[in-house]
Amino acid sequence: MTVPRWARAVRWYLRELTGxxxxxxxxxxxxxxxxxxxxxxxxxxxxxxxxHRENHPQSRCC
Incomplete structure (x- = not known):
């Protein structure tokens, strides 16, 4: 994987992680x-x- 491609992948991951x-x-x-x-x-x-999350709670397991 080239450096620019790797950097784009890291940037994508961080943007998804932070919202x-x-x-x-x-x-x-x-x-x-x-x-x-x-x-x-x-x-x-x-x-x-x-x-929205407070008004529409989802059941969670464990």
Whole structure:
């Protein structure tokens, strides 16, 4: 594996691990579905995500 390819793989992994890629995907989806509405900031997105998780709990095993 070449250095640039390896660096892209590490960057992809870190973005997925930290949730940065999730916010980017959310922004793209929001722009497609609501083209005239402003895109929420990362902080607003996190607050909405937390609220959704609290209102829609999932059962977890172990």
């Amino acid at each position: 940065e890629a999730e916010y980017d995907r959310y922004c793209e989806r929001h722009r497609r579905r609501h083209p005239h509405a402003p895109v929420p900031t990362r902080r607003e997105h996190e607050a909405l995500r937390t609220l």
